[in-house]
Amino acid sequence: MVKALVTGGAGFIGSNLVISLVEKGYQLTVVDDLSMGVKANLATVADQVEFHEHDVCDHEFMHSILDEDFDYIYYLAAIASVADSVERPYETHQVNQESVVDTLEYLRVKGYQPKKFLFTSSAAVYGNYPELPKREDSRVQPLTPYAVDKYASERFTIDYGDLYGLSTVAIRFFNVFGPRQNPNSPYSGVLSIVTNCLLKDQQFTLYGDGSQTRDFIYVKDIVNALIFISEATNSYGVYNIGYGKKHALLDVIRMFEEAAGKKLKIQFAEARNGDIQESLADITRLKELGFKANWGLENGLREYWEYADGKSKW
Numbered sequence: 001m002v003k004a005l006v007t008g009g010a011g012f013i014g015s016n017l018v019i020s021l022v023e024k025g026y027q028l029t030v031v032d033d034l035s036m037g038v039k040a041n042l043a044t045v046a047d048q049v050e051f052h053e054h055d056v057c058d059h060e061f062m063h064s065i066l067d068e069d070f071d072y073i074y075y076l077a078a079i080a081s082v083a084d085s086v087e088r089p090y091e092t093h094q095v096n097q098e099s100v101v102d103t104l105e106y107l108r109v110k111g112y113q114p115k116k117f118l119f120t121s122s123a124a125v126y127g128n129y130p131e132l133p134k135r136e137d138s139r140v141q142p143l144t145p146y147a148v149d150k151y152a153s154e155r156f157t158i159d160y161g162d163l164y165g166l167s168t169v170a171i172r173f174f175n176v177f178g179p180r181q182n183p184n185s186p187y188s189g190v191l192s193i194v195t196n197c198l199l200k201d202q203q204f205t206l207y208g209d210g211s212q213t214r215d216f217i218y219v220k221d222i223v224n225a226l227i228f229i230s231e232a233t234n235s236y237g238v239y240n241i242g243y244g245k246k247h248a249l250l251d252v253i254r255m256f257e258e259a260a261g262k263k264l265k266i267q268f269a270e271a272r273n274g275d276i277q278e279s280l281a282d283i284t285r286l287k288e289l290g291f292k293a294n295w296g297l298e299n300g301l302r303e304y305w306e307y308a309d310g311k312s313k314w
Helices: 012-023 039-048 059-066 082-087 089-110 145-164 190-200 219-231 249-260 284-289 296-308
Strands: 003-007 027-031 049-052 072-075 116-122 168-173 175-177 203-207 216-218 238-241 265-269
Touching: 003 012, 012 027, 012 039, 012 219, 027 039, 027 059, 039 049, 059 089, 072 089, 072 219, 082 089, 082 145, 089 116, 089 145, 116 145, 116 219, 145 168, 168 219, 175 190, 175 219, 175 296, 190 203, 190 249, 190 296, 203 249, 216 219, 216 296, 219 238, 219 284, 219 296, 238 284, 249 296
Parallel strands: 003 027, 003 072, 027 049, 072 116, 116 168, 168 238, 175 216, 203 265
Antiparallel strands: none
């Protein structure tokens, strides 16, 4: 049986990944300290995974887990709040970089050779440079401790592959949305906040005029891409994961309203400092690897609403 470790597996993307891997018949071990994840996200597969509520910064504990010698390691554990990284730079650094390097080093020292070690990064590493679309070899401008740590951990991941023969890959998420995304923070994914406002008939605050563009991608396509990249024997380096299409935020909200059959109450506010005006992924490398998205934006929005509205139990 194929064995996989998912750190951060009770979070938004992690839990969706875990559920898909269980459906594929993988034997799953999940590590999550539940500081950002929710154990209920794994309720449907609770009896099919080995779950550890633990901090990935506990190196001795993580070493004991890694001694199980996994076929695949998906490293999603992170303090994902940019604002939190600004408030607590060293604490977030320990999670977002030091724990990653320690894991890679333990694999190296012990001689473990997983089929793939996959590290999840973020389009935040690109910063505010105006060039579009963003290619994996575009200039980077990490502007926060979160983005700095993500970029550094990418490089450690790739360099451990190049220098020590580990099979490693790093991916950069663009704007992910879908079931199990937490709407209870002003820094959550914007579509999860929109969903919450539609469900509760509350007012949504839109910062800026809505013309800012994003490359939104449905979480099911993200999960399929993660699995595809990890299982591809010829995957290496860094991959953007998006649809390679940019949409104005206000246009996406209108599409979501149509899927929901409801109008969103919108209050416009001044754009926030540091918010990026345009974002778009170049997904040439992902396409050349052979990956094709199944859902797309409109189908993803429709399915997300059905889930949020209780019409789908997925």
